[in-house]
Amino acid sequence: MKIGPIGVWPPVVLAPMAGITNAPFRVLCREQGAGLFVCEMITTRALVERNPKTLRMIRFADAEKPRSIQLYGVDPETVGRAVKMIAAEDLADHVDLNFGCPVPKVTRRGGGSALPYKRNLLRRILRAAVRNAGPLPVTMKMRKGIDDEHLTYLEAGRIAVEEGVAAIALHARTAKQHYGGTADWAAIKRLKEAVPEIPVLGNGDIWSADDALRMVAETGCDGVVVGRGCLGRPWLFRDLENAFNGDPARCRPSLGEVAEVMVRHAEGLVACFDTERYAVADFRKHVSWYLKGFTVGSGLRRELTTAESLEQLRAAAARLERGQPWPPNTDTPRGKSGERQRVHLPEGWLDDPWDCVVPDDAESDISGG
Structure with missing residues (x-):
């Protein structure tokens, strides 16, 4: 799989997870298997203002290549400045844009999974990022939409292709689903059919390497994004590398x-x-x-x-029992789950999907990630 000039094999990406995918965890995952390993989500305003916490969050271990940063932002100008800073100061080799985060502190500002509903605002952000990235590939991660009545992923995919995005990852749930229910892998297949020009990566309910192979076979996606499945289990990346290379061996540590x-x-x-x-x-x-x-x-x-x-x-x-073997039947959900009653959005957000108005407090978060 190629993401811009970057070759990725196996076609596996570690999903950015707040408070999880910092450098120590990425190092453990990378030791187990190859792929693309993305840091925690970074707020664009915090980056351009050189927030000390944010600058610590984008530190990479010496052996980390390629280096991947995921950005969250709502204002096209601020996003453009952040991407330009990354490219000019050689802070990373790849920039991913977050349009998938469902947490209220993000969506109530119009960010994350709320943003693709505003088609023209999404276009402006992607254009600003790609134009300021220089040689760095820009990718995006998104969800199906806000809820089943406000699906956005197919339109957002076409906009991404038109603006020069190098690859798209789809978490096949809506923001309202949060991490509950079952991921809609059929949506990944529809997105791949809609944007055959660039790689599409599938995300959602990959708890084992065999799940990853099944997703690729069922959807035709070019690769997979693994999030909660690797929590407390960095050796899942060894399984994934084996699986994509046709090796049936699976890691079962004591x-x-x-x-x-x-x-x-x-x-x-x-x-x-x-x-x-x-x-x-x-x-x-x-x-x-x-x-x-x-x-x-x-x-x-x-x-x-x-x-x-x-x-x-x-x-x-x-004092843990060192010889105790790997327990059976553990290729099951890990981490948070459950659906939300509603998605928190800026007032009037759903009134017009085409306006480009940036909410007043959209870039007020300078806490880091």
Whole structure:
């Protein structure tokens, strides 16, 4: 698969996930298998204003090539400035634009999965990004639409092709679905048929390498985007590489091997964040994902999820039953799920799909990502 000048094999992309896909986690995933590994979502205003938190979030490990940044923005001028900064200062090799985030703090400003409803605003943002990217390929990730009554993905796909976007990823759910229900893989097939000129990547309900192969076979998509399926499971990328190369081998680490990766993950976060207590606290959300399906006593789990230092975490991990084999039937959903009652949107957002008005507070977030 080619994304602009970048060759990607296997055709696998790590989905940007807030608070998850920082450099330490990307390193663990990249060690397991090849592909394209994207950093956490970055707000464009925070980047152009050189917010210290944001600049830390776009740090890449020395071995990370190609380097991929995902941007979130609503104002075309600010998006253009952010992409120009990335290209001019060699901050990344690839820029992805987020039009898929369903969380209220993003959609209520007209961003993320709310934005493609405004067709002309979407066009202006894509044009500004592509024109300022120089040699860097620009891609976009989106959802089917706001809800079943406001589907936007086919029109957005055609606009992307017309504006020079190098590839499109579709999470086959609406914003209202959030992470609930079942991903509509048929929508991925319809999008690929609508935009045969560029690669289309499918996203949604890939819990195993075999799911990825099935998605490609059923939809004709050019590659897959993996998000929640790799939570606590970076070796899924080894499975994916094997699968796309025709190798039936699948990685099934013992609990001891999992424990070693857990400790390395926490150590990487400490090196990244520079504050041990904060880094270990940040790691604790990963514990239940790493231990999914394993038999671990409640007391030991509690120690792992309340550790405040690397020493405490290492001591607890050392007491895990090292020889316990990989549990069966764990190729199942991970992470958040559930549908939203409604999508939070700016007032009057649905009145006119063609206006280009940027909400007053659209670029007010300078918190980083």
